[in-house]
Amino acid sequence: MRVRLFLLIVLSLILTAPVATAETVAGLPLHIQKFDSGAIRVWIGDHISSTATVAFATEEGLVIIDTTGNPEVDGELRRVIARELARDDFKILINTHEHRDHTGGNSVYADCTIVGHELVEEGMKLNADRRQGIIDWFTNRIPELEGELAKLAEDDPEAERIREDLILKRLELKVAQAGGKSFPPTKTFSDRMVLNLGDTTFELYYIGGMHSASDIAIFVPEHGLLMTGDTMADVWLTNTPGCLASFIARPGVRHDFPLLLKNWNALLAKKDSIKTLLPGHWNGELTFAGFEARVKYIEALWTEANEAVVAGSSLQGLLTANLLDTRFPELSGSPGCSQGNNATTIGEMWITVSDQESAAEALYELIDKGTDEAAIRKIVAQRDSGSSSHFFLENQINVLGYRFLQGEKAEQAAAMFKINVELFPESWNVYDSLGEALFACGDRDAAVAAYEKSLQLNPESPTGKEMLERIRGDVSVN
Ligand SMILES: [Zn+2]
Missing domain, CATH: 1.25.40.10 (Tetratricopeptide repeat domain)
Structure with a gap:
């Protein structure tokens, strides 16, 4: 019995686990994950937090979610997607948010309609303005990593991680140095948008303010896939959380908590048709329970912030009553959830409800x-x-x-x-x-x-x- 159970587990792992091919892209191992005959996810690397691109074959053409941010890599991945789905009628690219590790490869899909939230373009401009700072940061960081690598034994697991990290950082430096024209979304929305592509529907929901100004979630009912960009994850597959590292209402960006909660709750109501939740980077996993816990958490804080103002209480009182460890123990220690982030989120709510x-x-x-x-x-x-x-x-x-x-x-x-x-x-x-x-x-x-x-x-x-x-x-x- 035990042996048979073990075999079953191994078999089911083989059938559902991402397929690691022997192929490489830019010197990093290529991964291709097939969800069904018309939906795949591709990414590079085993130890780093790289962006994963999701591709759908629809009656009206191929639809791509996010680029890795590196045109060289995205050009290769475009060829891999065309090969795997056996067609090359690329039609739409959707950006989950403004960050350069999601939009930096948009040029590779310049022949497509690029779709995103109306704030993506502004975010891309801000990123472009920071270009010199980014170049300087990589220029300093790369030799540091080379130094760390030189001190490690060849077979040290950490050495492999640094080798991959170095490849990615060198590529990113090259992109930053090249500068070049940016390709923001050409079709934008502010709250929700539905794209009908014959046999496949893409429901887009604005959920901005928790990771960047322009975050959206994309639900594809025909495949049961919900993509949440970089807004949240509740399991890390590697020790490099990268871009998904914090669940926090970002200071300095627009917050519309009622809208955010309305859209999140609309997605929660689709529980029965959501099969898989996909964060924007391959190394983060999100369960439905993890998603739900985060929505309920923001909902509880928002309700209490409003009640506190009506009752004439102070921000300090609100903070003390809502410590993460005691009030939300289910999220304490979960990726991106910390006491500091909790306090910042409460502070951002306080700005919008108090004077x-x-x-x-x-x-x-x-x-x-x-x-x-x-x-x-x-x-x-x-x-x-x-x-x-x-x-x-x-x-x-x-x-x-x-x-x-x-x-x-x-x-x-x-x-x-x-x-x-x-x-x-x-x-x-x-x-x-x-x-x-x-x-x-x-x-x-x-x-x-x-x-x-x-x-x-x-x-x-x-x-x-x-x-x-x-x-x-x-x-x-x-
Ligand atoms: Zn991001």
């Missing part, structure tokens, strides 16, 4: 414009005054500090993190972030002091120890 404004956003704007120290002080001082027109969230200030850092604005990032240290002196994480920004500014002594303070507050911090070793190593070399 208070986000101190993090106000400070970000002031620091970005140039230091109007008096105006900054005026906001910080409100923290202790009873009637504040601003609310203060540690995680939100931290997130926006990192936005400076990613934009190669280390001085501004340090200024932001210094304020966070002043506001939340008991948090090890704010010192950790400050250390990173000070190191990027070249102020090694101050960076060391910040990391030491962070470790003092949290001796278990892995980044603190690693960074102290790195900074001290650099110092002794120079």
Whole structure:
């Protein structure tokens, strides 16, 4: 009995598991997953979080969901899709959202109608504006990874991951350096859209604000497939979560929580016809229960945020009543769900329901414009005054500090993190972030002091120890 059961399990795994072919694309293993005769998913790599492209054969032509962001790779994948589906009448490309690892290969489908949310184009422009920062980041990161790889034994599993990561990063650097024309969606919508392609229907739902401004979900009833882009996943298949890493109402983008919940709930109601949920990267998996738990979570927070305003309660009260660990234990520890993200999401809701404004956003704007120290002080001082027109969230200030850092604005990032240290002196994480920004500014002594303070507050911090070793190593070399 046990043997037969084992054989059955093995057989069922062979029948449903993605087929790893011996083929490679750009030096990375190619994977082709067949759902049924008219739907496949292709991606490259075994250890990295690359974008997966889904392709459908319909009566009126081929429909593609997302590109990997690299025209060289997407050109190859287009040929693989045509071969696997035995036709090449490419008709529509749908972008799940604006990020370059989903839209960067749109040029390969310039002969198709490109479909996406109306905010995709603006997001693509913002990404293009950050091009120099992206080039600099890759230019620094690639030699670091080469250094890490050189220290590992040939057969170390981590070496294989870094080798794949390096291939992908070199490709991404090449794309960023090449620049070139961008191809935003030519057919857009704001709430919902249905595309009828004869025997196949594509239902598009706006679910933006939880990963980028322009996220959509795509449901294809004839295949029972629901694609959720990069908004959520509840299982990681590798230790490189990448783009799907956080479930959070993004600061600085438009939020329409009632619309988001309306569309999510419409999808939840289709439970019986949803066979498989597909996140935008191959290494994330999403169960229906995981999807449902996230919708119910946002719904509960939104209801309570509205009730808190009516009752005249404070943001702090709302935060305390809705700690992730105690109020939503089913999501605690789930990919992308953290106490910090929870607080940021509550903060974003608070902005839309109360008269208070986000101190993090106000400070970000002031620091970005140039230091109007008096105006900054005026906001910080409100923290202790009873009637504040601003609310203060540690995680939100931290997130926006990192936005400076990613934009190669280390001085501004340090200024932001210094304020966070002043506001939340008991948090090890704010010192950790400050250390990173000070190191990027070249102020090694101050960076060391910040990391030491962070470790003092949290001796278990892995980044603190690693960074102290790195900074001290650099110092002794120079
Ligand atoms: Zn993304």
